[in-house]
Amino acid sequence: MTDKRINLEVNGEALEASPGQMLIEVTDKANIYIPRFCYHDKLSIAANCRMCLVEVEGANKPVPACATPVAPDMKVHTRSPYAIAAQKATMEFLLINHPLDCPICDQGGECELQDLAMGYGRDVSRFSEGKRSVKDENLGPLVSTDMTRCIHCTRCVRFGEEIAGIQELGTMGRGEHMRISTYVAKTVDHELSGNIIDLCPVGALNNKPYRFAARAWEMEQRESIAPHDCVGSNIYAHVLRGVVKRVVPRPNEAVNETWLSDRDRFSYEGIYSEDRLKVPMVKENGVWQERSWEDALEHVALKLRQSGSDIGALVSPSSTCEEAWIINRLFEHAGSADLDSRLRRTDFHDQNNDPVYPSLGIPIAELEQQQGVLLVGSDLRREAPILAHRLRKAALKGCSVGVLNAVDHPYLFTVADTHIVEPDEWCATLAGLVVAAGGELPPALASMSNVSSSGSVDYLKHAPSLILLGQMAQRHPAFGTLRYLAAVLAQLTGATLGYVTDGANTAGVSLAGVLPHRSAGGKPRPEVGHNVLSMRPKTLLLVNVESVTDLSDQIDRNAIRQAAETVVAFTPYAPDTLLDDADVLLPIGTWAETSGTFVNVAGLWQSFTGVSNPVGAARPAWKVLRVLANLLKVPDSDYESSAAVLAEMRGHCESALMNNMPEFVAPESSLAERSTEISELEVSLYQGDNIVRRATALQKTQQASHERPAALVSSSTVEALNGG
Amino acid sequence: MATEHPMLSEHVRAEIDRWVAKFPPGKQRSAVISALHAVQHDNRGYLTEELMQAVAEYLDMPVIQVYEVAAFYSMFEAKPVGRCSISVCTNIACMLRGSDEILQHIENRLGIKEGESTADGKFYLRREEECLAACNNAPMLMINHKYHENLTTQKVDELLDAAATEDSK
Ligand code: SF4
Ligand code: FES
Ligand code: FES
Numbered sequence: 010m011t012d013k014r015i016n017l018e019v020n021g022e023a024l025e026a027s028p029g030q031m032l033i034e035v036t037d038k039a040n041i042y043i044p045r046f047c048y049h050d051k052l053s054i055a056a057n058c059r060m061c062l063v064e065v066e067g068a069n070k071p072v073p074a075c076a077t078p079v080a081p082d083m084k085v086h087t088r089s090p091y092a093i094a095a096q097k098a099t100m101e102f103l104l105i106n107h108p109l110d111c112p113i114c115d116q117g118g119e120c121e122l123q124d125l126a127m128g129y130g131r132d133v134s135r136f137s138e139g140k141r142s143v144k145d146e147n148l149g150p151l152v153s154t155d156m157t158r159c160i161h162c163t164r165c166v167r168f169g170e171e172i173a174g175i176q177e178l179g180t181m182g183r184g185e186h187m188r189i190s191t192y193v194a195k196t197v198d199h200e201l202s203g204n205i206i207d208l209c210p211v212g213a214l215n216n217k218p219y220r221f222a223a224r225a226w227e228m229e230q231r232e233s234i235a236p237h238d239c240v241g242s243n244i245y246a247h248v249l250r251g252v253v254k255r256v257v258p259r260p261n262e263a264v265n266e267t268w269l270s271d272r273d274r275f276s277y278e279g280i281y282s283e284d285r286l287k288v289p290m291v292k293e294n295g296v297w298q299e300r301s302w303e304d305a306l307e308h309v310a311l312k313l314r315q316s317g318s319d320i321g322a323l324v325s326p327s328s329t330c331e332e333a334w335i336i337n338r339l340f341e342h343a344g345s346a347d348l349d350s351r352l353r354r355t356d357f358h359d360q361n362n363d364p365v366y367p368s369l370g371i372p373i374a375e376l377e378q379q380q381g382v383l384l385v386g387s388d389l390r391r392e393a394p395i396l397a398h399r400l401r402k403a404a405l406k407g408c409s410v411g412v413l414n415a416v417d418h419p420y421l422f423t424v425a426d427t428h429i430v431e432p433d434e435w436c437a438t439l440a441g442l443v444v445a446a447g448g449e450l451p452p453a454l455a456s457m458s459n460v461s462s463s464g465s466v467d468y469l470k471h472a473p474s475l476i477l478l479g480q481m482a483q484r485h486p487a488f489g490t491l492r493y494l495a496a497v498l499a500q501l502t503g504a505t506l507g508y509v510t511d512g513a514n515t516a517g518v519s520l521a522g523v524l525p526h527r528s529a530g531g532k533p534r535p536e537v538g539h540n541v542l543s544m545r546p547k548t549l550l551l552v553n554v555e556s557v558t559d560l561s562d563q564i565d566r567n568a569i570r571q572a573a574e575t576v577v578a579f580t581p582y583a584p585d586t587l588l589d590d591a592d593v594l595l596p597i598g599t600w601a602e603t604s605g606t607f608v609n610v611a612g613l614w615q616s617f618t619g620v621s622n623p624v625g626a627a628r629p630a631w632k633v634l635r636v637l638a639n640l641l642k643v644p645d646s647d648y649e650s651s652a653a654v655l656a657e658m659r660g661h662c663e664s665a666l667m668n669n670m671p672e673f674v675a676p677e678s679s680l681a682e683r684s685t686e687i688s689e690l691e692v693s694l695y696q697g698d699n700i701v702r703r704a705t706a707l708q709k710t711q712q713a714s715h716e717r718p719a720a721l722v723s724s725s726t727v728e729a730l731n732g733g
Numbered sequence: 734m735a736t737e738h739p740m741l742s743e744h745v746r747a748e749i750d751r752w753v754a755k756f757p758p759g760k761q762r763s764a765v766i767s768a769l770h771a772v773q774h775d776n777r778g779y780l781t782e783e784l785m786q787a788v789a790e791y792l793d794m795p796v797i798q799v800y801e802v803a804a805f806y807s808m809f810e811a812k813p814v815g816r817c818s819i820s821v822c823t824n825i826a827c828m829l830r831g832s833d834e835i836l837q838h839i840e841n842r843l844g845i846k847e848g849e850s851t852a853d854g855k856f857y858l859r860r861e862e863e864c865l866a867a868c869n870n871a872p873m874l875m876i877n878h879k880y881h882e883n884l885t886t887q888k889v890d891e892l893l894d895a896a897a898t899e900d901s902k
Contacts, residue, residue: 176797192804
């Protein structure tokens with residue numbers, strides 16, 4: 010690109026542009042509106058709808074603004090009678106085959122075609138022949154189809170090819186017979202597939218769970234933050250009479266661009282699951298009794314008081330900062346450090362190497378600029394679909410991506426360096442890469458067998474580069490060793506070390522001090538408490554945790570249950586597991602019913618307010634915790650708002666930097682004490698937290714049912730199949 | 734790009750390779766139309782999903798793009814059809830010169846309508862063929878890949894007889 014600027018004139022206004030820019034980019038930036046259907050700034054240019062025709066002086070016909078590069082001294086008219094006549098003619102053609110079913114179309118009221126037809130359409134159709142109709146296809150439980158409405162802009166097709174990386178929809182046939190289809194009647198299965206709903210300018214592709222649930226103009230649009238992964242995608246909740254009807258992305262280039270993962274888009278169904286807990290309940294002599302909030306909280310306060318410092322808490326990493334902060338204060342007041350939010354982690358021996366808060370190490374958008382990335386024990390497409398999309402963009406621009414995993418997951422780009430070995434071999438493989446990069450292993454690791462130095466990680470030497478410890482690495486029984494080796498490799502190659510963290514707010518709950526070894530802002534605790542595996546408190550608090558699925562297999566539930574006299578669950582739901590395990594159930598609101606703050610994996614603090622009415626008597630968890638803190642006489646716990654809680658917490662976090670490279674202490678032994686299977690490390694795409702597990706449409710998807718497609722088998726299985 | 738494929742015969746692969754060689758390296762998918770022709774011919778006149786999948790694998794391209802090409806061009810058949818394909822041009826020049834009558838005659842003789850195949854799997858009468866650029870000798874039709882011009886019903890009969898004999902060989 011040269012930096013020569015081009016001067017042109019649009020509607021008499023002088024504009025500047027860079028060579029190679031398309032006219033529509035320049036006018037969009039100058040806020041001059043040109044109608045369009047097929048153009049989308051995140052997709053390649055197709056120029057097939059012709060709605061953007063404009064007049065360029067000297068050209069002998071109207072030209073499409075989306076596909077016409079700017080030229081010096083170009084004189085453009087977007088609203089001249091000539092341009093408007095062309096636009097109207099296009100509109101007339103588009104409407105020839107478009108059904109007049111706006112009154113029963115979910116897109117009605119927010120339809121680009123409807124809007125533009127208002128501006129450019131004729132009142133009366135001159136077309137008296139029969140309109141075509143197109144058979145619908147079942148694209149799966151998330152996207153509904155009314156293909157007769159399609160105007161063949163091909164945005165959905167280009168999305169598959171260019172953004173998702175797997176083209177599932179195509180244009181079949183031609184002329185009047187053209188239709189958008191998968192051809193073989195398969196479902197659309199990519200984890201970002203819901204975005205074609207937003208891209209489709211008409212009502213052809215729509216939100217299936219939302220079908221006929223509300224009209225666009227009746228709903229309120231409220232801002233929030235998506236609660237299911239560490240990205241913190243910005244969202245709008247569309248709310249009708251206090252009920253969330255759907256969720257759509259809120260553009261934020263620094264975070265999710267204009268996209269949203271299916272998990273974040275469709276999980277809201279879980280808010281209204283049938284097993285919502287509607288009132289506080291206390292188990293008396295084995296029988297559950299409904300209680301008023303006041304009674305229930307008094308009861309809990311009493312138990313906590315009686316237990317003194319013998320209390321413990323397991324806190325979901327998707328809890329808000331405000332919730333985490335009050336929990337930390339409660340525990341400091343009681344003199345207990347038995348609280349943990351690293352619920353699926355199993356190796357804590359090197360927890361002093363933990364950063365103040367685990368992060369990506371770089372801003373999310375910078376993922377795209379990386380030259381080399383090594384993914385250690387990460388199934389990135391499931392862990393954080395938006396990060397996987399950014400990484401794919403980097404890879405398409407030439408970034409070399411290496412993978413250390415037990416399963417060769419399809420990444421939808423070419424992986425430059427693949428190490429598919431069983432989890433028990435991960436340490437040795439990573440050690441081999443350290444040796445290959447010219448590093449030395451510390452004495453404790455030097456005796457490791459199977460270290461092969463034949464690999465090469467030269468691609469990590471081209472800055473900027475990144476080594477990412479995925480969620481599976483963090484759950485690995487030798488996580489400490491893996492992390493140490495990754496850190497050494499990062500030092501040797503100049504790469505940044507980063508984490509893909511669990512839940513929506515691992516960074517925030519860490520900063521709030523919901524850890525046995527660290528207090529607010531990462532300050533070391535004078536006395537290190539028990540972690541998630543070792544705690545056996547008399548009174549146990551479970552915050553947004555359902556005993557089975559949210560914890561690692563390594564937790565001895567029986568021992569915890571036997572030691573605990575009282576288990577208090579702060580939970581939106583009352584599943585059987587909690588009815589069995591808990592003694593008190595306190596109904597708390599989901600993300601939609603509370604205000605709060607998540608710190609995303611890039612250290613971005615994002616606050617949100619409640620968007621919907623609480624279900625039953627559920628209360629925001631931070632308020633419930635505040636009342637408890639008041640009852641327990643925690644000093645200065647009379648917070649007026651969640652903002653006040655946050656302000657206090659932030660005061661303790663000012664010096665917390667995004668730095669994953671503390672002074673590393675080398676591990677003292679090389680290998681994990683136990684062997685592990687990949688199945689123990691994985692959490693499937695739609696099982697990660699209590700809300701997603703209850704999102705019915707997501708649970709019906711292929712990804713939810715075929716968790717492990719037949720083609721994806723681990724290396725040991727392949728060996729077994731090959732006869733050893 | 735694959736060099737072998739269980740679904741593709743050696744002969745078909747050689748034909749595809751010949752076309753691939755005409756394009757710059759890495760642009761092998763440009764050979765998709767020729768590849769589909771070869772595969773369709775080898776399969777006696779039509780494509781199957783498995784065959785299109787095979788072409789996609791052989792040319793290392795998304796299978797949906799092979800479907801798109803096959804669905805776009807009317808010379809590809811994606812459902813089983815008769816082995817001998819008859820295309821009667823019914824566009825303007827041929828129409829003025831009596832193509833309706835020719836079409837009617839074929840329909841009567843074979844007992845099928847446009848778009849159908851005969852029960853014995855011999856003949857396939859394609860739907861509504863557009864101008865095949867032989868207007869100067871209209872009316873015309875195409876049997877498999879061969880043009881036949883200046884048609885009369887009698888000439889059509891001879892052609893169909895010849896085709897039937899050819900087919901039973
Ligand atoms: S379905 Fe929608 S997005 Fe896809 S081509 Fe049709 S109008 Fe465009
Ligand atoms: S927006 Fe330019 S042709 Fe569609
Ligand atoms: S009209 Fe029949 S060949 Fe041209």
